[in-house]
Amino acid sequence: MVSVSAxxxxxxxxxxxxxxxxxxxxxxxxxxxxxxxxxxxxxxxxLLNLSGIGARQAETIAAGVADWVDSDTAPMPGGAEDGAxxxxxxxxxxxxxxxxAELRTVNGMDAAAWTKVRxxxxxxxxxxxxxxxxxxxxxxxxxxxxxxxxxxxxPPMLRSILAKxxxxxxxxxxxFWEQPELxxxxxxxxxxxxxxxxxxxxxxxxx
Numbered sequence: 701m702v703s704v705s706a707x708x709x710x711x712x713x714x715x716x717x718x719x720x721x722x723x724x725x726x727x728x729x730x731x732x733x734x735x736x737x738x739x740x741x742x743x744x745x746x747l748l749n750l751s752g753i754g755a756r757q758a759e760t761i762a763a764g765v766a767d768w769v770d771s772d773t774a775p776m777p778g779g780a781e782d783g784a785x786x787x788x789x790x791x792x793x794x795x796x797x798x799x800x801a802e803l804r805t806v807n808g809m810d811a812a813a814w815t816k817v818r819x820x821x822x823x824x825x826x827x828x829x830x831x832x833x834x835x836x837x838x839x840x841x842x843x844x845x846x847x848x849x850x851x852x853x854x855p856p857m858l859r860s861i862l863a864k865x866x867x868x869x870x871x872x873x874x875x876f877w878e879q880p881e882l883x884x885x886x887x888x889x890x891x892x893x894x895x896x897x898x899x900x901x902x903x904x905x906x907x
Contacts, residue, residue, distance in 0.1 A: 709906060715836040716901035719822035720747050720844050722803060723796045724829035725766045734795070734827055736766040736776055739890065743829065747847035750855060751816040760808030768792045768806050780807035797823040820844050824901055831896040834876050835869030837862060848894045852885040870897060 725740040741762055748758035763779035771794050775781040782791050784807050797803075800821045804814050820843055824830050832845050842858035861881060870876040873895055877886040885891060 711904060711906045714903045714905075715833055715899045716822070716903035717824065717830045717899055718832050718837045718841055718844060719824075720744070720820050720847060721824045721826065721828075721830045722765060722800060722821055723769060723823060723825070723827050725762070726769045726796075726827050728827045732771075734769060734771045736770050737828075740829060741766050743847050746850050747820060747843065748813075748817060750843050750847060750850060751813075751820065753813050753816055757808055757813060761803075761806060761813065764807040764809070765803065768794075768802070769797060770794065796825065796827060799823055820847075829894060830900065831894050833897060833899045834862070834873070834895050835865070835897050836899060839863045845891075845894060849885065849888050849891040852888050852891060853882075857881060873897060 720743070722744070725737055725744050726734040727737040727740070729735040744765060745758055745762040748761055749755065753761070759778050760780075763776050764784075767775050767779035767781050769792075773781045773792075773794070775784075780792075785791055788805075790805070793802075800818070800823045802823070803809060803817070803821060820841070829848070832841075834845075837845065839859040839862040842855045842862060846853050846855040846858050861879060873892070876882075876895065876897075877892060
């Protein structure tokens with residue numbers, strides 16, 4: 701976190717990529733064409749389950765998010781397209797989510813589930829999962845990375861690892877993944893690809 705103070709303004713920058721990008725449930729298969737991503741859908745389903753949302757409701761929400769964002773109007777198994785929303789006076793936008801709060805409207809979501817998942821999700825302007833910075837990821841946000849491989853990298857284990865992170869952070873991904881506790885997880889290439897020691901997105905607040 702970086703703060704710049706003056707007589708009349710204070711600006712705070714925080715890492716904006718240490719969250720689960722809802723737009724990662726799709727991929728751009730052709731210019732302007734968004735199709736559901738099998739890997740992104742699976743990761744969102746894991747996140748919902750890890751958040752304490754029941755399996756059946758989690759499956760409905762995860763499929764609903766993919767259908768909410770993808771370009772077509774054909775629902776995926778368990779998903780929902782135009783027909784599920786007409787009675788509510790709306791239609792799926794079939795484009796990238798602009799704000800994570802849109803998730804409240806997705807088929808299967810309710811207030812209780814939204815409260816559980818809200819701390820972990822965001823809407824970044826890219827149709828792909830965004831790697832988290834293991835130098836800035838707070839231990840309490842471990843679920844964001846664990847969602848990509850909860851059996852290889854359970855949240856409690858990752859929280860413990862992040863809690864003992866060197867004061868200056870990890871100089872490289874190699875240093876992070878060489879830790880003995882991660883011997884199994886580091887063989888999971890897609891999981892390793894979800895980590896970085898750099899940040900691409902930032903969140904700014906000003907007063």
